[in-house]
Amino acid sequence: MSRKDLMTQIQAVGIMAVDLHLYLDTHPQNTQAAHEYKKTAEHLKSLKAQYESQFGPLVNFGNSSSFDNKCWINDPWPWERQ
Amino acid sequence: MIYNPYYANSGYPHHPNTMNYPNPMGSNPMQGNWPKPTTEHCSDEVVRPQGNPHAMKEEIVYVEAGPVKSSTVQDYELYLMEKEYYPKAGMQKHGHMEKGHHHKEGMQQHAHMEKGHHHKEGMQQHAHMDMKKDMQLTTKITCENLPIATAFVRPQPFQNLNSPAETLQQGTLFNDLYQPYVARKVAQGGRC
Numbered sequence: 001m002s003r004k005d006l007m008t009q010i011q012a013v014g015i016m017a018v019d020l021h022l023y024l025d026t027h028p029q030n031t032q033a034a035h036e037y038k039k040t041a042e043h044l045k046s047l048k049a050q051y052e053s054q055f056g057p058l059v060n061f062g063n064s065s066s067f068d069n070k071c072w073i074n075d076p077w078p079w080e081r082q
Numbered sequence: 083m084i085y086n087p088y089y090a091n092s093g094y095p096h097h098p099n100t101m102n103y104p105n106p107m108g109s110n111p112m113q114g115n116w117p118k119p120t121t122e123h124c125s126d127e128v129v130r131p132q133g134n135p136h137a138m139k140e141e142i143v144y145v146e147a148g149p150v151k152s153s154t155v156q157d158y159e160l161y162l163m164e165k166e167y168y169p170k171a172g173m174q175k176h177g178h179m180e181k182g183h184h185h186k187e188g189m190q191q192h193a194h195m196e197k198g199h200h201h202k203e204g205m206q207q208h209a210h211m212d213m214k215k216d217m218q219l220t221t222k223i224t225c226e227n228l229p230i231a232t233a234f235v236r237p238q239p240f241q242n243l244n245s246p247a248e249t250l251q252q253g254t255l256f257n258d259l260y261q262p263y264v265a266r267k268v269a270q271g272g273r274c
Contacts, residue, residue, distance in 0.1 A: 023256075
C-alpha cells in the first residue's frame with residue numbers, strides 16, 4: 001500500500017472510530033457498537049503502526065512507537081502536500 | 083475634517099481633527115432630534131403593554147399563527163395522532179370507537195333503559211363527555227391552550243454503517259445522518 005493510500009485509510013478509520021466513540025457516549029449499553037468500536041480501534045492502531053514502521057512517525061511528543069528525527073523533519077508538512 | 087456631534091458644544095475638549103461649529107440637532111446629541119426607533123412596521127396582531135411597565139404580567143400578548151388560525155383543539159390532536167406523537171393506546175382507543183363498539187355500548191345502555199333501569203350517573207357522565215367533546219370542537223387554538231413545546235430527538239439506530247471510504251467521503255459513519263444540502267428553487271415550491 002502506498003504512503004498516500006495508507007494515510008487515507010488511517011483518516012477514514014479514524015473518523016469511524018470517532019463516530020463510534022460519540023455513538024457510545026449516548027448509547028453506552030449497545031454491545032454491538034462497543035464491539036464495533038473495539039474492532040475499529042484495533043484496526044486503526046495496526047494501520048498507524050504499519051505507517052510508522054514504513055514511513056516514519058505520525059505524531060510527536062512521546063505518542064509515537066518509533067521516532068526518527070530525520071524522517072520527522074524531512075517529511076512533507078500538511079501544508080506542503082499537493 | 084470630521085464633525086463629531088458628541089463633542090460639539092459639549093464643553094469637552096475637541097479632537098484636533100474635528101471642527102467646532104454649532105450642532106444643528108441641539109447641544110446634547112442624546113436629547114436632540116435624532117432618529118428614534120419606530121414601531122410603525124409592527125403587526126397590529128401584537129398587543130403591546132402600555133402604561134406601567136410593571137403591569138407586564140397582567141398583559142397577554144396574542145400572536146395567532148397562520149396555519150392554525152381556524153383550527154380546533156381536535157384538529158390539533160388528530161394532527162398529533164397522525165404524526166404518532168401520541169402513544170398507540172390513543173390510536174387503539176380511536177379505532178375502537180370507529181369499529182362501532184361505541185355504538186354497541188350505546189345500544190346496550192338503551193336496552194337497559196327500556197327495562198326500566200335508570201342509569202342516571204351514566205347518563206350524566208355521557209352528557210358531560212358530549213359537552214367536553216363539543217367544547218373541543220369549538221375551542222380555537224390560542225397561545226394559552228396550546229401544549230407546551232417539548233424538544234425531542236429520536237434515538238439513533240445502529241444500522242446502515244458506511245465503509246471506510248464512504249465514511250471519509252460523507253464525513254460520518256452513519257449513512258442515515260448523511261443529508262447533503264441540495265439547492266432547490268423556492269419559487270417552485272422547493273421541490274425541484
